[in-house]
Amino acid sequence: MTSDPRVFLTLDLGAATTAAALIGRLQGQWRLLGSLAMPATSDPEPMLDLLLARLREASPQIVEELAIPARASAIGRLVARTAPRGLLAVLAPTNARRDSLAAAADRAGWRVRPASLEHGDLLKLVDAALAPGVDAALIGCADPPLGDERRRLEELNLVADAIAERRPGLPLVLSGAVAASGGQSGTTESNAEAAPARPAPERLFAPAPNAGDPPGAPLTIFLGGLRARPDDGRQGIAQATKSLAAVVDRRVEALEIGLDGGLRAAAWPSAGEPSGAGSLASESAAAALFPPEPDEATVDAVLAWSTLPLDRTRLRDRLRELRFRPWADAQGDGALLRLAAARVAVSRLIDATPAISALPPADLVVATGGVWSSGPAPAIALALADIRRRSGAAQLAIDHARLLGPLGTLDDDGERRQLIDDLLDEVLLPVGSVVVAQGLKGGRPIGRIAVRSDGRSQERELVPGGLEIVDVPPGQLASAELEFREPVTVGTRGRKFGIEVSGGLAGLIVDLRDVPLRLPEGSDRRRDQLAEWQRSLWPDLEA
């Protein structure tokens, strides 16, 4: 990519969205010259040519200065791919162990096909691993094995032998006591005559699912390494988040929601790290925007966040349709439905990543992924505020040009940091800041906020249960002073708080709703309540 020092393209090839951006070096600094996002079914080449055509029309002098070729095919590219997730057959002696192995694999970014000897036989386990599309098999139990597991250890070893014989090229990951025994029964005789002609099976020995703190963490790291690809978009986002934390010298959290899963990455400045930042990242298929077959829980969850008067059958049909065509009907009701599904996905991502939730809250939260491409930024801010219920202040931003994934694929940490530093104001679309206060009581005014920026002051009364929106334009810093009659929690407990906030398209959102958020039980009242909050940040919804 950097062989041409003056201009390059980035491509983020996701399961649902292809995002492209054009980056050029102007006056010694990298700048974003344009970006586009389209359905992944579109041919990227015409899209890139359109990007160039728009730049030629808007700024022919930049095209001339950078000597940008007429066709996109002549420009170097930085490509990240987030699809598809590999499929891992997870085979275990008991249902409980199956679930713990599956959770570790999910956090490592695998799709999982689980099976256990408790509710299946040898055939079901072997068939699960041999099914078309399976990229690897994980066979595991605790080390030392629990009572139920010890009884089935020999059968697990037989399963490992049977898989290795019938599909020699399949990576076979042995974990816990199965790894300790080598995953071999040693006496398997089936199809013995065919064995010498086949290549040796690839057996990999992984940490036990009960090892580490929290248990399963080393196994997750091992499984993550197994599917690592240099152009992996999600790993790229994790790397870029780390560089971003080092550049802005603040705690950063990235929430990526994709068609097949999501990523949550947290990073914080750390002088002790060679990259200048520490980080923790975890993926989950449970955070898929539109799961392949929406179950009852998914339908219920989306319905709970939806302001559309849809019945369960109709909602399920729309979600299934969106699985086939994730970009379909992105306007009107479709936009509302997407953001309801995105809330569910973010909520599941947060639930699936407790280790990140246990970290101190982030100063900057970055939303990335195709679902955020077309919705109005203030509506996205509300969606994030609805789900991230942590008291304190945070700045919200959107990776609108989907640059974090491609930039994160750069091997050179210094080069990545330099690019992010140069592009900082353009990589992140400033949505605004959100201040969440916890521990508020009563329905009458309980305090005031005064926001000063650019020589003017705005004051508001604070009423529990609602949102106060204060206009702070993008690029502006403001000082907010909150004063409550009773002590509350805004990061720390107290009555008076002085916070410096950044502006954005949604301004400053003072969130005085419950933590965690409580919604009315009745569907009509719940929809009315959600619509009321939505109207304050999405006033032209009916347009």
Add this chain to the structure above:
Amino acid sequence: MTGPIGHPASGNNGTGGGVAMANGLGLVTARPLVQRSPTLRFPLSMADTVRVAPGQTISAGILLADRLRDPLVEETGRRRREEAGDSPLLSAGQRTWLLSGGQREPLESPISGIVRSADTATGLVVEAAADSLAGVLAIGGPSRGRLEIATGADGELRPAALDVGRSGSILVVGSRVEAETLTRARAMGVRGVVVAALSGKDLRDFEASERRQRASVHQLAPFAVLVLDGVLRRRIASPVMELLASLEGNEVAIVGDPPQLLFRRVESVPTPPADWVRVASGPMAGREGRWAGPAGPRRFGAAVHLEAGFVRFDDGPPTPVPLADLERFV
């Protein structure tokens, strides 16, 4: 609306030609109308007995594999001894596990072709000597029969319209179909249904009916449903309908992986004009017209900004439509 087909082109090169790329049309998702010699996969279980070998040429109706219904694994011992005809799955030392499980069901080839692979790990992979029309989902199958157009592109077939006269056919039933119609179709000896959309409720009801049928002792005749577009009701695209009409009366087959309708190789495919586009989703779903150029980012309902293109429907003025809602046929 009149269909877009002027006259059959000589073949279909799958690119849409230079015209398709002009004026921003390349930004619209291209949907192949016909796929040549598709590769099909039939999943296999270790309990299945494969009857063909890689490299073997097969014709429609040939036995590909015997599938064991409800396979069980039993360990030999005092209660269960190995008998003639038993199929050992695994053995370790003195212990042996046998496969057993009632009836076997034949898996017949729905089409001619060449077997490329035949093991449990990859499934039975066949390179079809046929062309195909892709769908988004297939249920049941594989199945083959004579293609019959039962309704128009936006029609809906009612159960009462089905009788034994349609036995052995694969029916094209328009924009949607109910589970009750599918169940009756199977009972009347129909071999398959091709439809634009199938709702989730009808899919679940039909699958439940299939499970009940399969739980009975009797072997079921093959039956398959091919869904062309998705879940929400819409008319079958006119280029697809023209293709299906040109195949009426011919032997076709429905397969599930990938979901496709297979038919004899055709020399010429009725091809729509290169600038013909269809609204595949959104408020105007199902409408078709001519591409009139890119419209740039546009504001649509709920203040959402989307890349758009102009489409001229019938003789009306150019209408902006989100690019993501459009498709063209190549």
